[in-house]
Amino acid sequence: MPKTYDAIVVGSGMTGGWAAKELTEAGLETLVLEAGRPITTADYVEHVPPWQMRFRGLDDRKKRMADQPIQRECYACDEWSSKFFVNDHDNPYTTEPDKPFLWLRGRQVGGRSIMWGRQVYRWSDLDFEANLKDGIAVDWPIRYADIAPWYDHVERFIGISGEKLGLPQLPDGQFLKPMALNCGEEVVRDALAKHWPGERVLTIGRCAILTEDHNGRSACHYCGYCERGCVTLSYFNSINATLPVARQTGKLTLRPFSVVHSLMYDKKRNRVSGVRVIDGETKHAIEFRARVIFLCASTLESARILLNSATPDFPNGLANSSGELGHNVMDHIMGGGANGKITAPADKKPVGRRPNGIYVPRFRNLAGGPKSTFLRGYGYQGGAGREGWGRGADLPGFGADWKKALRDPGDWSFGLYGFGECLPNHNNYVEIDKTKNDAWGIPVLKIHCTYGDNEWALMKDASIAAAEMLAAAGAREITPYIDHNPPGKAIHEMGTARMGRDPKTSVLNARNQAHDIPNLFVTDGACMASTANQNPSITYMALTARACDYAVGAMKRREI
Ligand SMILES: Cc1cc2nc3c(=O)[nH]c(=O)nc-3n(C[C@H](O)[C@H](O)[C@H](O)COP(=O)(O)OP(=O)(O)OC[C@H]3O[C@@H](n4cnc5c(N)ncnc54)[C@H](O)[C@@H]3O)c2cc1C
Ligand code: SF4
Numbered sequence: 001m002p003k004t005y006d007a008i009v010v011g012s013g014m015t016g017g018w019a020a021k022e023l024t025e026a027g028l029e030t031l032v033l034e035a036g037r038p039i040t041t042a043d044y045v046e047h048v049p050p051w052q053m054r055f056r057g058l059d060d061r062k063k064r065m066a067d068q069p070i071q072r073e074c075y076a077c078d079e080w081s082s083k084f085f086v087n088d089h090d091n092p093y094t095t096e097p098d099k100p101f102l103w104l105r106g107r108q109v110g111g112r113s114i115m116w117g118r119q120v121y122r123w124s125d126l127d128f129e130a131n132l133k134d135g136i137a138v139d140w141p142i143r144y145a146d147i148a149p150w151y152d153h154v155e156r157f158i159g160i161s162g163e164k165l166g167l168p169q170l171p172d173g174q175f176l177k178p179m180a181l182n183c184g185e186e187v188v189r190d191a192l193a194k195h196w197p198g199e200r201v202l203t204i205g206r207c208a209i210l211t212e213d214h215n216g217r218s219a220c221h222y223c224g225y226c227e228r229g230c231v232t233l234s235y236f237n238s239i240n241a242t243l244p245v246a247r248q249t250g251k252l253t254l255r256p257f258s259v260v261h262s263l264m265y266d267k268k269r270n271r272v273s274g275v276r277v278i279d280g281e282t283k284h285a286i287e288f289r290a291r292v293i294f295l296c297a298s299t300l301e302s303a304r305i306l307l308n309s310a311t312p313d314f315p316n317g318l319a320n321s322s323g324e325l326g327h328n329v330m331d332h333i334m335g336g337g338a339n340g341k342i343t344a345p346a347d348k349k350p351v352g353r354r355p356n357g358i359y360v361p362r363f364r365n366l367a368g369g370p371k372s373t374f375l376r377g378y379g380y381q382g383g384a385g386r387e388g389w390g391r392g393a394d395l396p397g398f399g400a401d402w403k404k405a406l407r408d409p410g411d412w413s414f415g416l417y418g419f420g421e422c423l424p425n426h427n428n429y430v431e432i433d434k435t436k437n438d439a440w441g442i443p444v445l446k447i448h449c450t451y452g453d454n455e456w457a458l459m460k461d462a463s464i465a466a467a468e469m470l471a472a473a474g475a476r477e478i479t480p481y482i483d484h485n486p487p488g489k490a491i492h493e494m495g496t497a498r499m500g501r502d503p504k505t506s507v508l509n510a511r512n513q514a515h516d517i518p519n520l521f522v523t524d525g526a527c528m529a530s531t532a533n534q535n536p537s538i539t540y541m542a543l544t545a546r547a548c549d550y551a552v553g554a555m556k557r558r559e560i
Pocket of ligand 1: 010014016034035036076104106108109110111112113116120258259260261296297298301491525535536537538540
């Protein structure tokens with residue numbers, strides 16, 4: 001008889017790593033199925049200098065264009081880190097010609113936790129209550145008080161550096177000491193505090209990077225290229241933190257090269273009984289069984305698995321009696337901002353490569369404050385730096401004087417880059433494209449997604465407000481802009497199996513459990529009923545840990 005595991009987790013990325021840790025620590029025999037290859041810290045290349053790279057860091061652009069025409073749109077997909085992004089030919093998807101969507105993905109043990117930007121911001125009740133107050137989509141079935149202890153739990157384990165601010169819209173967490181602002185950033189921070197006291201705040205980014213040794217991992221040494229890995233385990237990813245803990249329990253079986261095709265459904269018991277897998281190397285079909293299944297394959301992949309698991313009882317996708325599976329795709333809109341030159345101490349320059357920037361939390365449409373013409377809000381990431389070698393092409397002159405001038409640091413510049421909320425919209429959706437399969441013969445997704453007027457209004461306002469703040473800080477040569485990025489580019493895709501109170505209008509309940517099938521949990525970004533404007537991964541991780549706790553209890557009580 002094939003072994004029946006207590007739990008199967010699909011995916012070993014940000015959320016799969018957490019599910020593996022929590023379930024194994026609770027004593028469950030857990031099988032983690034990961035589509036991609038295994039990697040170890042030996043794959044990390046953050047300390048490889050450009051002169052040791054074949055193309056000196058300028059990349060093999062012909063190959064990148066041929067193999068990864070979509071992935072190369074991500075800033076992190078360079079000569080070092082492109083190996084952590086998928087091959088676009090093996091992993092295709094389709095879109096309508098006038099609705100581009102950039103689906104940026106990692107397929108290896110650790111998923112995109114290897115290359116992520118590590119920015120972590122809690123949500124508040126401003127976010128969890130927004131759908132209800134605005135009468136948009138469905139109300140979140142949870143509030144901040146439900147998730148706050150799980151934010152604590154996750155933050156204590158992974159280690160977050162940041163500054164406490166006491167802002168209701170951006171709750172403080174369990175922080176290690178913050179990284180320092182540089183003196184250019186202090187100039188802008190002080191200007192915001194002077195012109196918008198209590199309203200606009202500039203702080204150092206809250207990030208999943210250690211500023212102190214923590215849980216057996218070392219403090220960061222500011223080498224600065226975290227998307228290439230980290231041999232000192234100083235930033236959080238599944239390889240550095242969650243999977244080793246899961247392995248230590250003796251309860252983990254991790255199977256790379258296991259591409260989950262679909263789930264098996266036992267109609268009599270109304271339970272998922274296991275998964276159908278295509279072996280990534282041999283392409284043979286295999287099956288695995290478990291008492292409970294956690295989908296952590298990422299927002300769009302988890303939806304794809306459920307849509308490919310249709311049965312006569314669920315003809316439009318498993319656990320889809322609501323008809324909402326695949327719908328309400330969202331991604332933060334990003335790119336409204338401004339740059340300028342600021343006046344800061346000319347005898348100082350940043351030292352080291354601090355792997356973090358600044359953050360300006362949302363200040364529009366706060367509870368009890370003035371209302372804008374648009375809904376919701378945005379926050380900024382960015383920072384100050386001094387111009388360096390890169391300005392060579394613009395610097396007049398030649399010879400020894402020119403070289404010397406280039407060696408001296410140039411002007412201080414400052415940039416603010418907005419990330420705005422994306423409203424849920426039933427008409428943004430994914431479906432199975434029956435005309436196309438991936439390299440493992442599995443039908444692919446067709447993605448239909450565009451931003452609406454509210455998202456663009458947010459970016460317009462973010463651009464104007466950024467220029468206004470730079471002006472208040474005495475900046476020169478201020479350049480406001482709006483990048484017209486397609487959805488997907490922020491790499492914060494969410495929705496597709498939203499949580500909600502009513503099984504008629506949502507796929508998952510308040511515990512990330514399918515309304516239709518009690519032993520099925522989806523805990524990646526698919527579960528999100530709205531996006532807020534904060535980077536979402538910490539919320540996925542907290543929801544995953546919370547759902548695991550509930551599932552373990554329900555199994556003990558023999559409810560599932
Ligand atoms: C460059 C970059 C910067 C980012 N910066 C930030 C940031 O600063 N803050 C933030 O909050 N977020 C950030 N993100 C987003 C963040 O990485 C994701 O939100 C997060 O990784 C999602 O976690 P996940 O577990 O859902 O998916 P992933 O981490 O993508 O993991 C999914 C895993 O499932 C596997 N899988 C997929 N399909 C199957 C299948 N059919 N069978 C088996 N396995 C499968 C994949 O191979 C992968 O390993 C960034 C992402 C990138 C790429
Ligand atoms: S900057 Fe810090 S966290 Fe990033 S790779 Fe270097 S040591 Fe690791």
